[in-house]
Amino acid sequence: MTQQQTKVFTIGETIAVLYQRRHVVLWTILAALILVLGIVTLVAGKLGIGMGDIIALFGGESSPTATFVLENLRGPRLLVAILAGAAFGLSGALFQTVTRNPLGSPDVLGLAAGAGAGVAVVSLFPTGLPTPIGALAGAGVAIGLVAIATGSGFTSPSRVILAGIAVAAMATAITQFVVTATLRDEASRLAAYLVGSLNARDLGHAGLICLALLIALPLLIVLNPRLQLMELGDELATSLGGKATTTRTWAIVASLMLAAMAVAVAGPIAFIALMSPHAARMLTRSTGPNLVTSALVGAVLLVLADLSVQQLPVLDGLPVGIITAGFGGIFLGYLLLREFRKGHA
Amino acid sequence: MTYNLLAARGLTVGYGATPVIHDLDFDVPQGRFTAIVGPNGCGKSTLVKSLARVLATEPGMVTLDGKHVQAYRPRRLAQRVALLPQHPTVPEGVTVRGLVARGRYPYHGALRQWSPQDTPAIDQALNDTGLTELADMPVAALSGGQRQRAWLAMVLAQQTDYVLLDEPTSFLDIAHQVDVLRLCRNISNQGRTVVAVLHDLNQAARYADDLVVMRDGAIVAHGRSDTTLTSSLVSDVFGLDSMIGVDPCSGTPMVVPVAD
Numbered sequence: 001m002t003q004q005q006t007k008v009f010t011i012g013e014t015i016a017v018l019y020q021r022r023h024v025v026l027w028t029i030l031a032a033l034i035l036v037l038g039i040v041t042l043v044a045g046k047l048g049i050g051m052g053d054i055i056a057l058f059g060g061e062s063s064p065t066a067t068f069v070l071e072n073l074r075g076p077r078l079l080v081a082i083l084a085g086a087a088f089g090l091s092g093a094l095f096q097t098v099t100r101n102p103l104g105s106p107d108v109l110g111l112a113a114g115a116g117a118g119v120a121v122v123s124l125f126p127t128g129l130p131t132p133i134g135a136l137a138g139a140g141v142a143i144g145l146v147a148i149a150t151g152s153g154f155t156s157p158s159r160v161i162l163a164g165i166a167v168a169a170m171a172t173a174i175t176q177f178v179v180t181a182t183l184r185d186e187a188s189r190l191a192a193y194l195v196g197s198l199n200a201r202d203l204g205h206a207g208l209i210c211l212a213l214l215i216a217l218p219l220l221i222v223l224n225p226r227l228q229l230m231e232l233g234d235e236l237a238t239s240l241g242g243k244a245t246t247t248r249t250w251a252i253v254a255s256l257m258l259a260a261m262a263v264a265v266a267g268p269i270a271f272i273a274l275m276s277p278h279a280a281r282m283l284t285r286s287t288g289p290n291l292v293t294s295a296l297v298g299a300v301l302l303v304l305a306d307l308s309v310q311q312l313p314v315l316d317g318l319p320v321g322i323i324t325a326g327f328g329g330i331f332l333g334y335l336l337l338r339e340f341r342k343g344h345a
Numbered sequence: 346m347t348y349n350l351l352a353a354r355g356l357t358v359g360y361g362a363t364p365v366i367h368d369l370d371f372d373v374p375q376g377r378f379t380a381i382v383g384p385n386g387c388g389k390s391t392l393v394k395s396l397a398r399v400l401a402t403e404p405g406m407v408t409l410d411g412k413h414v415q416a417y418r419p420r421r422l423a424q425r426v427a428l429l430p431q432h433p434t435v436p437e438g439v440t441v442r443g444l445v446a447r448g449r450y451p452y453h454g455a456l457r458q459w460s461p462q463d464t465p466a467i468d469q470a471l472n473d474t475g476l477t478e479l480a481d482m483p484v485a486a487l488s489g490g491q492r493q494r495a496w497l498a499m500v501l502a503q504q505t506d507y508v509l510l511d512e513p514t515s516f517l518d519i520a521h522q523v524d525v526l527r528l529c530r531n532i533s534n535q536g537r538t539v540v541a542v543l544h545d546l547n548q549a550a551r552y553a554d555d556l557v558v559m560r561d562g563a564i565v566a567h568g569r570s571d572t573t574l575t576s577s578l579v580s581d582v583f584g585l586d587s588m589i590g591v592d593p594c595s596g597t598p599m600v601v602p603v604a605d
Contacts, residue, residue, distance in 0.1 A: 008459045016459040222455050229450055231436035239397045239430070240503070241423030241451045287436040287443070 023293065026283055030296035034082060037303045041078050042070065044311050049074070077198050079206035080265055081306045081320075082299045085272060087209055087262035089298020090216065090291055092273030093280065094255035097227050097289040098248040099157035103335060105273035106259035109164030112268030113171035114142020115260065116194045120178035123190055131193060132208060132264040139260035142167050154252040155245055196269035196321025198306050205265040212261035219254050220291055227251060227289040269321045271328020272298050278335065350375065351396060351426065351507050351538070355405035358388075358395050365391045366562040368405065373507065373540060378533035380549035380570065381542045383559035384583055389542040390431065392559070393509045396540070397428035423451035427505040429496055431512050435484045441495050442480040445470055448502035470501035474528065490521030497528055508532055510541040514548070526552040550574055551597045558582055574598040 010016045042049050053066035069075075092105040106112070118138015122129045147153050149163035175194065179187050192199070229242040237244040259273060279301075280293035305323045309315045315323065351373040358366045366388045373379065373396065381389045394400045396407055398414045407414045414422055427448075435444070448470070449463045471477045474494045479487065484495055493513065500508055510529070514522040522545070530552050533539045543549045549556055549570065556573045558566040560582045566573050579587045579600055590599040 016457045233434040235430040239428035241420035
């Protein structure tokens with residue numbers, strides 16, 4: 001029934017976009033949810049900015065405390081949560097669509113573990129390179145190793161996953177070695193990074209992930225209809241002019257780039273990439289990569305998780321990655337159970 | 346004038362080291378319904394996939410209008426040649442109309458996911474396959490025969506001159522096999538060229554205009570379906586001793602295995 005409500009939005013001869021009213025309503029709700037959660041993040045708790053100050057911010061006049069909290073403490077953290085969440089969501093949606101593996105996401109692929117190893121290795125240098133650089137380098141090396149190990153780049157999904165598991169194991173070994181070998185306070189700082197934390201983010205982090213999303217945007221616009229075609233199988237997609245192999249390669253490249261940047265600024269926050277596309281599909285109840293919905297869901301999940309570690313007394317000060325890992329683990333169990341039931345129905 | 350032609354020249358295709366097809370020449374007969382028959386593994390599917398550029402063909406080449414198919418932009422080629430593979434995947438939750446709509450992809454652009462001709466083309470394809478009533482049903486809820494019709498409708502919506510079908514009747518019961526073959530006949534009668542890989546020689550002889558008989562990656566016979574089948578050919582190609590009878594309804598040749 002869903003296809004029946006498909007509408008066309010056209011601008012002149014060159015632009016025509018298909019959409020469903022249901023999706024637009026859903027996107028509006030999710031965006032509103034991000035806005036509400038964002039305001040709560042800024043307002044709540046001890047250092048919260050007053051509602052009056054929030055309104056005043058748009059007028060230009062606000063108290064110095066409020067400005068400081070907004071510009072240095074909660075503002076950047078919130079931005080990073082929204083943008084990194086969206087990047088994780090997109091990354092997972094792209095990856096799951098082209099690998100046809102509902103339980104796959106770039107974190108599984110050795111990327112997160114590689115980033116962790118990168119940060120660990122960087123922490124060994126006394127001069128102290130910035131963490132995001134270590135993470136990016138580590139993720140890059142891990143991806144490179146995966147691409148070499150498959151012998152065919154990213155064209156064969158099953159090889160990518162197998163090579164990814166091997167690379168992840170190696171990276172984890174390196175990380176463990178560094179953690180055991182380094183000093184205690186360094187190790188505990190490292191441990192916080194390794195589960196993913198949004199503590200002490202600045203506008204530089206937000207800028208980095210924003211840049212990644214802007215770079216990915218044109219690619220995603222071109223890839224989106226082709227990804228929909230990929231669902232028909234490679235042969236049919238190719239015969240329809242969809243260039244299945246090229247599409248898969250570019251989708252994986254975009255997915256890895258987004259995940260690597262998100263991991264670089266937010267740490268290897270678990271399960272957002274895996275969960276968002278599933279949640280998106282449940283909400284839209286429609287086929288296709290569901291890119292926009294996945295991005296919005298990813299942002300909602302990460303903002304919500306970060307808000308809870310900031311404000312819930314029980315979770316006080318925990319890295320946000322622990323929360324997402326906890327809920328993600330439960331969700332993964334549910335998915336496995338569902339796949340299992342499907343297989344035996 | 347005769348330039349409007351899909352043809353293979355010196356085609357050599359294979360998965361890995363040993364080629365499935367070796368140095369094959371084939372002109373697809375224009376405006377006709379051609380059935381490709383032959384034993385399992387003789388390269389029938391490989392041939393149709395190569396013609397639709399789904400498999401890379403080096404050395405040798407497939408040309409359309411005298412131009413190498415690799416030189417066509419993928420969507421441009423997909424406006425001329427359609428292929429229905431053996432095992433396409435049904436996207437989860439897609440409706441019949443949604444599936445048929447995917448056949449319109451070749452007519453879209455990077456930023457244009459819709460063209461004004463889409464709706465009439467989709468409606469026509471649904472009508473031609475008798476699926477208008479079922480258009481809003483999920484494909485997953487259809488029977489095997491209806492589902493195959495939906496796939497054929499998708500290929501029809503592609504509005505190509507050439508329709509290539511890889512074993513369109515496999516896994517269907519006899520009534521639905523005949524249903525699909527009649528549909529192929531109708532598509533061909535509309536002036537399109539149909540090439541279908543078929544298993545049943547009698548069905549091929551009855552419904553197709555022409556037969557292409559393959560063995561070990563080569564074409565061993567190609568001609569009108571009412572004159573091509575002989576008992577020596579069947580014995581050569583399939584290793585089956587048979588007699589050629591006459592189909593009581595259509596008068597076309599009918600292969601009957603000899604008494605045991």
